[in-house]
Amino acid sequence: MSNPSTGTSSKSKVGSSQPSETSFKRKRGVFQKDLQHMMYGFGDDPNPLPETVSLVEDIVVEYVTDLAHKAQDIGSKRGKLSVEDFLYLIRKDLPKLNRCTELLSMQEELKQARKAFEVDEEKLGTTE
Amino acid sequence: MKQSKDPFEAALEEQEESPPDSPIGQDELDSQTQNQTPAGHHTLVDDDDYDEIGTNVDNPSHQSSNPTPMLLTPSVNANVASAAAASKNKEYDDDEEEENVDVELGKFPSSADPAKMAKMQAILSQFTEDQMSRYESFRRSALQKSNMRRLLVSITGSQKISLPMTIVVCGIAKMYVGELVETARMVMTERKESGPIRPCHIREAYRRLKLEGKVPKKSVQRLFH
Numbered sequence: 277m278s279n280p281s282t283g284t285s286s287k288s289k290v291g292s293s294q295p296s297e298t299s300f301k302r303k304r305g306v307f308q309k310d311l312q313h314m315m316y317g318f319g320d321d322p323n324p325l326p327e328t329v330s331l332v333e334d335i336v337v338e339y340v341t342d343l344a345h346k347a348q349d350i351g352s353k354r355g356k357l358s359v360e361d362f363l364y365l366i367r368k369d370l371p372k373l374n375r376c377t378e379l380l381s382m383q384e385e386l387k388q389a390r391k392a393f394e395v396d397e398e399k400l401g402t403t404e
Numbered sequence: 405m406k407q408s409k410d411p412f413e414a415a416l417e418e419q420e421e422s423p424p425d426s427p428i429g430q431d432e433l434d435s436q437t438q439n440q441t442p443a444g445h446h447t448l449v450d451d452d453d454y455d456e457i458g459t460n461v462d463n464p465s466h467q468s469s470n471p472t473p474m475l476l477t478p479s480v481n482a483n484v485a486s487a488a489a490a491s492k493n494k495e496y497d498d499d500e501e502e503e504n505v506d507v508e509l510g511k512f513p514s515s516a517d518p519a520k521m522a523k524m525q526a527i528l529s530q531f532t533e534d535q536m537s538r539y540e541s542f543r544r545s546a547l548q549k550s551n552m553r554r555l556l557v558s559i560t561g562s563q564k565i566s567l568p569m570t571i572v573v574c575g576i577a578k579m580y581v582g583e584l585v586e587t588a589r590m591v592m593t594e595r596k597e598s599g600p601i602r603p604c605h606i607r608e609a610y611r612r613l614k615l616e617g618k619v620p621k622k623s624v625q626r627l628f629h
Contacts, residue, residue: 306551306554306555307547307548307551310545310546310547310548311547311581313541313544313545314541314542314545314546314547314578314581314582315581315585315601316538316541316545317538317539317540317541317542317543317544317545318542318581318582318585318586319538319585319586319589320585320588320589320600320601321599321600321601323600324600324601325600325601325602325603327602327603328600328601328602328603328606331603331606331607332581332584332585332606334627335584335606335610335627336547336577336580336581337555338627339577339580339619339620340552340555340556340559340573340576340577341555341559342620343573343576343620344556344559344560344573345559346620348560356562356564357560357562357564357565357569358566358569359566359568359569359572362569362572362573362576363572365620366576369618371579372575372576372579372580375575375576375579376572376575376576379571379572379575380568380571380572383567383568383571
């Protein structure tokens, strides 16, 4: 049974249905710092064990990889990959779906707010 | 941790996640030391979308313990969030209303559910310091969008990864981590163990999630052969 949390490993995309343009070297600990805080927030120790964090990172990367592959399969029928494909994939998981729609709407309104802010600044600039 | 302001002000403009209904309850929240929140705040700085507005907030009135004035939500969000909130899974406390928006842009009405906001406020006011620190970590932590984008590009082979896609995947991944950690904690209480979560707990949690069907089936098994 391979232990994914041992040592340095360069993970090439084995078994991917799409041919990769280059072999992808994934560095260890891409998400480590963020994951530590996140795991504490979700119930772990303030200082989670490094091997636990590595394992969670592996699992998450695998999850994202599978999700992206599936989304790509769906998106290829339409032509290109879009956010809709991801939303379709998690449609059964209500908390995630709600959270994603919320994130998207927030991002939209932040964009609007920033645009409005810039317009105000322009107005101030011209009147001075 | 910026103690001069409420710790949620800087965090809330993006992390509007409602805390999942933890099956363990308050047990694991005891005797946890203060988390390294300055580093936790650092994750927000990378978020070029969200931090500008948050840092501009003018809130001299927030020195008092009542954080209600800062619970502002743009009206746009209210319309969309109400639809989302209505269909929200009941086990999640709806805390999306806590968004920190620059007050100079106008005072927006709070989101559709003031009752839930009030409930959240009541809960938050009773948090111990440890609980507050953990909750703050929960709200502020996020996977970096740049890293996620890099990962998505390498997976799909396409450079055209839009920003909303990155945001969505980061959100999904964070919730997935939450499921894993909480299930692992459940496993630990079942086995009557304590302390930091160990990889064996995570593996057991992963196995259980797979049985529940929350893990997408892979075409090729890469882990745990």
